[in-house]
Amino acid sequence: MNKVLKEKIMEAFSSVLPITAIVIIASIIFVPMSAGIIIMFIVGAALLIIGMGFFTLGADMAMMPMGEGIGAQLTKGQNMLLAVGISFLMGVIITIAEPDLMVLALQLAKSLNIWVLIITVGLGVGIFMAIAVLRVIIGVPLRFLLLFFYGITFALAFYMTKNGNTAFVPVSFDSGGVTTGPITVPFMLAMCVGVASLRGDKSAKNDSFGFVALCSIGPIISVMALGVVLQITNVPPNSLPEEEITAIAGYTDRDVFEAFLFEFPDTIKNVGTALGAILVFFFIFQLITRRFHRHQLVRILVGFVYTFIGLVVFLTGVDVGFIPVGSLFGSELGASPIKWVLIPLSMVIGYFIVAAEPAVHVLNKQVEEVSQGAITQKVMAKALAIGMALALGIAMVRILFNISILYILVPGYAFALLLTFFVPPIFTGIAFDSGGVCSGPMTSTFLLPFAIGACATAGHMDDAFGIVAMVAMTPLVVVQLLGLVFSFKQKKLAASQLEQKADTIGGVSEDEAGHITVFEEGPAYG
Amino acid sequence: MAKNKTGGFKFPFKLPIFRKFGHDEKPAEQAQNVDKSPPLLKLVFFIVDWSKTQIISNVFEEEKVRFHFISKATGTARTEILDLLGIGSSEKALVLCLEQEVLVPVLLKEVRKKLGFHNPGAGIAFTVPLSGINTPLLRVFKESIHQNEKIVFEKQGGAPMAAETKSEINNDLIIAVINRGYSEEFMTAAREAGAIGGTVIDARGLSHEGPVKFFGVSVQDEKEVVLILTNREKKVPIMQAVSQTCGLASKAEGLVFALPVDSVLGLSFE
Numbered sequence: 001m002n003k004v005l006k007e008k009i010m011e012a013f014s015s016v017l018p019i020t021a022i023v024i025i026a027s028i029i030f031v032p033m034s035a036g037i038i039i040m041f042i043v044g045a046a047l048l049i050i051g052m053g054f055f056t057l058g059a060d061m062a063m064m065p066m067g068e069g070i071g072a073q074l075t076k077g078q079n080m081l082l083a084v085g086i087s088f089l090m091g092v093i094i095t096i097a098e099p100d101l102m103v104l105a106l107q108l109a110k111s112l113n114i115w116v117l118i119i120t121v122g123l124g125v126g127i128f129m130a131i132a133v134l135r136v137i138i139g140v141p142l143r144f145l146l147l148f149f150y151g152i153t154f155a156l157a158f159y160m161t162k163n164g165n166t167a168f169v170p171v172s173f174d175s176g177g178v179t180t181g182p183i184t185v186p187f188m189l190a191m192c193v194g195v196a197s198l199r200g201d202k203s204a205k206n207d208s209f210g211f212v213a214l215c216s217i218g219p220i221i222s223v224m225a226l227g228v229v230l231q232i233t234n235v236p237p238n239s240l241p242e243e244e245i246t247a248i249a250g251y252t253d254r255d256v257f258e259a260f261l262f263e264f265p266d267t268i269k270n271v272g273t274a275l276g277a278i279l280v281f282f283f284i285f286q287l288i289t290r291r292f293h294r295h296q297l298v299r300i301l302v303g304f305v306y307t308f309i310g311l312v313v314f315l316t317g318v319d320v321g322f323i324p325v326g327s328l329f330g331s332e333l334g335a336s337p338i339k340w341v342l343i344p345l346s347m348v349i350g351y352f353i354v355a356a357e358p359a360v361h362v363l364n365k366q367v368e369e370v371s372q373g374a375i376t377q378k379v380m381a382k383a384l385a386i387g388m389a390l391a392l393g394i395a396m397v398r399i400l401f402n403i404s405i406l407y408i409l410v411p412g413y414a415f416a417l418l419l420t421f422f423v424p425p426i427f428t429g430i431a432f433d434s435g436g437v438c439s440g441p442m443t444s445t446f447l448l449p450f451a452i453g454a455c456a457t458a459g460h461m462d463d464a465f466g467i468v469a470m471v472a473m474t475p476l477v478v479v480q481l482l483g484l485v486f487s488f489k490q491k492k493l494a495a496s497q498l499e500q501k502a503d504t505i506g507g508v509s510e511d512e513a514g515h516i517t518v519f520e521e522g523p524a525y526g
Numbered sequence: 527m528a529k530n531k532t533g534g535f536k537f538p539f540k541l542p543i544f545r546k547f548g549h550d551e552k553p554a555e556q557a558q559n560v561d562k563s564p565p566l567l568k569l570v571f572f573i574v575d576w577s578k579t580q581i582i583s584n585v586f587e588e589e590k591v592r593f594h595f596i597s598k599a600t601g602t603a604r605t606e607i608l609d610l611l612g613i614g615s616s617e618k619a620l621v622l623c624l625e626q627e628v629l630v631p632v633l634l635k636e637v638r639k640k641l642g643f644h645n646p647g648a649g650i651a652f653t654v655p656l657s658g659i660n661t662p663l664l665r666v667f668k669e670s671i672h673q674n675e676k677i678v679f680e681k682q683g684g685a686p687m688a689a690e691t692k693s694e695i696n697n698d699l700i701i702a703v704i705n706r707g708y709s710e711e712f713m714t715a716a717r718e719a720g721a722i723g724g725t726v727i728d729a730r731g732l733s734h735e736g737p738v739k740f741f742g743v744s745v746q747d748e749k750e751v752v753l754i755l756t757n758r759e760k761k762v763p764i765m766q767a768v769s770q771t772c773g774l775a776s777k778a779e780g781l782v783f784a785l786p787v788d789s790v791l792g793l794s795f796e
Contacts (some may be wrong), residue, residue: 069707072748197730198748235585293777295710298610306612369546372598373579373619515661519566 004057004133012052015355020045022352023325026345026368031332036251037324043256044321048356051314054306055182055358062303063186063429064362066282069291076134083137084130086285090191091129091215094283096121097274099315100181100266103444104174104468107452117223121179124222126216129188132214135207136195142210142428143420149217150413155408156224158266168227168343170405173469176220178444180212180436182311183274185359188212189433208370209429216436216472248324263316271311275304314358318445326446330453334399342396342454350471351385351390353447357440360384375430375486383482384438387475391438392447395470399454405466409473416476427483434479435472443471561648566627567656567667568788570634571699573599573725573753574641574649576617581640586623589633592666594623602713602724602752609710616650618725620753624656626667634791652755654699696758697787700765703729706748708778712768713752717765720760727751755787 027033033094070090074083095101097119105114135145157169180188192211196204251259282300288290292300333342354360364377364384385489394408422429455464572582579596586594595620603614625633632655641649674727700721704712709726716724730748755763772778 004616057612070705292707293711295610295714296707299710301614302610302612369598373576373597516658517661517664518658519656 008053008057011056011361012049013147015052015361016045016048018352019349019356020501022348023329026331026349027108027325030314030336030338030341030345031329032467033256033325033328034249034251036256037248037328039253040251040256040259040321041262041325042321044122044317046236047260047313047321048229051310051312051317052356052358053310055310055314056361058302058303058305058307058310059186059358059362062307063183063192063302065292065296065303066278067187067190068194068197070282070285071191071196073194073289073291074197074286075137075195075198080134080137083133087133087191088126088130090281091126091218093120093277094180094184094187095125095219095278098179098183099270099274099311100178100441100444101175102270103319103441104178104448105462107173107444107448116226116493117175120222120226121175121219123220124178124220125184126218127222128214128218129211132192133195134200135210135214136192139207139383141425142207142213142432143417143425145214146217146420146428147417149221150417153217153220153224154406154410156228157409160224160227160407162168165227165231166404168224170466170469172220172223172227173405173409173472174465174467175223176216176218177436177439177468177472179219180216180359181440181444182314182358183278184215185437185440186362187278188215189363193366193370205370206425206429209367209426209433211433212436213429213432216432225244244324256408261318262477263320264312267312267316271315275308275311279304310358315441318441322442322446323449325370325381328451330450330455331457332453334454334457339400339458343393344401346392346396346450347389349447350388350390351449353442353496354384354388354438355381357438357442359437360434361441363430363434364439371426379482380430380434380479384434384475387434387478388438390473390478391470391474392467394474395451395467396454398466399451399464400456405469409469412473412477414475416480419477419480422479423483424487427480427486431476431479431483434475438475439468439471442511443468549688567659567664568625568627568630568653569656570623570625570630570651570653571753572621572623572637572649572651573601573618574621576619578641578649579619580621581623582637585633585640589629589636591623591625591633593663594621599753600726602709602726604723606710606714606717609713610771621727622702622728624663624667625653630789634789640792650755651700652697652787653789654785654787688718689714697790698756698758698761698784699780699787700752700754700756700761700768700781700784702752702754702772702780703731704750704752704772704778704780706750706771708780709750709752711782712772715767716752716754716764716769719764721754721756721764724752724754727753757792767771 020042024038027038055097070086072084077083101118101121103116108117109112131145135142157172160166160169187212189209193208196207199207253497286297289346324505330342333345334337360378362380364380367375367380368377397403398405416431423431448464451467452464547600549594574582576598585591599618599620601616601618605614608614634651637651676790698715702712709724713721713724727750729751731749754764761784765784768780769782772780773782774780
């Protein structure tokens, strides 16, 4: 079998299988479910595997070269205004295209017109995309910008809480995390590397991350502003109606098949418009710059087809197979006398679910690539898994004890921002990027219904939103701590090498140091 | 401005590894008296699957190989169709190290054992002779030469090692520096002329005019370096073919040259 194909399939398998197994085992122990729901879940998981395989292949072939190409061309163009303009447009287009955002918007549909939310978020991302490009070109350290913008964010959040607008704060943070999903992330990551790749100076590598980080802030601020302007005070979550779950419980195999079948056209339409928008933008870009030539264009187009198939299959799988299970899981556990089980169980789920987020693989791979293997995919995966487990643990504690989200987010972000001063800059970039990357479709279609379900039965309805915000926050801390350990080890290694260096070539005189030995005659060549 | 910052972050693989050997250090003059002719050094190339870099790294650790570097590379697809479908190329690592000629067979044998180079597609290794070196670096090798000779004799059961290194195969390494994005076209031409495979490394051009400045940041050309290992008969046809399609006159602006390669491991030309 083809090696690359095999690798992709194995990767998808090992990402989706653990979480599937855990959910099924947990359902046997804690929440007995009907065969109908379990079959739906298993079919969903199977679609996830196929979809993820295609998606990662497609991202490699289409999204990455495209993003890198556009990024590099922006720097090459030597026209600041054009660079900023294009990145703004790019940001708006890819955000409107992001399927994750649609999922969140639908869950908020009761209080907000979905297009108002989507456009607001799009503008937020666009502006910050432009800022992100400017940052890399001018060379402002990421941490100053992060400090500045998170400062504004929290000031806004406090202002809103003071005016009794508490319900809208978690929603804003959620939209920040959700926006950076499977379509935007590969693109942003690659674009950032592209912009930074042309720079010959020392910090180019450090600046290869950070686009996603900045682009996650945009929606938070713009959605908060929207909340202030529209005076939205109440956000009822759109949980799955009870009847639907009972209906699913009685599903036959044909019903399951139909459920998936009817979902496909919808997803095809959504993903189609999303990728279509990017494709149109790409063709205009290509016509102007003529950057890619025939062979590459064909490859990118084939990659586009893979991405399309992958996303359609993946999203259908999660939409149909995972939402009812998550919702049922959360509500049953929240109502049960052993509520505390929610905390350890969701931590285990968190640990394994992060691997099923497609964008995570793209990030991990990019990190390994840019660091030339110094930070391996495995290390990144472990760090993100721990971050996710923490996030879900905290989110569940919050739901059970009804703690205000700001009490958790403020110290969390403060600590993360403090760490930026001690951690190597590249880790700051990776960490803040990973926050946005971790909160993808799995979070919005499994964890969010799970939390909403738990909230519905455990009491405080408005705590449901905010789980995405948690997922977007903890990796910032965990990955930076990883960076701290890494830099510590690095220093130790460098110190011991310096010692050895002194030992081995210590006695070199200045003359000798500049001397060259020439081998008089090499071996005789043919 | 950020460009002046080093960030204090370096990657372990890129650092040359200096190692001290167990025996007593000799004073500088004595060390130079040990042998008058400098030990012949080889530059050893390994091109392996990216996932196997740790194994190579372990072998280097065991064999006390100094001065090694690693770079991420991409293998090229076997056919154009596979490439267009995106399932042809794979991630490779290009590992370079300096080693004394006498030790090369030992190193190659060890790597072959650990990686299973006898399996097709597991990777390739080859050596290129050096023609000069800065003296302090050479001294590091000289100081350990006696001990190394002993190791070689032990490992090879006392057999003379000179014969081992003189390889019968005559191979060449074709190196091309082309503009980013043209490696597939390059490989298509090379394949038609008889190349079996290639490896692509991303690179950045540095011209003598100095880089273009864009808001204080230097902007440089994006390049790709293509490495093709081939036998001597195919060298000229391949070079001709790629020079015609991707040469200096084309959009790829390719520079093509070849280096002599003396020992090769893991490749079959049949």
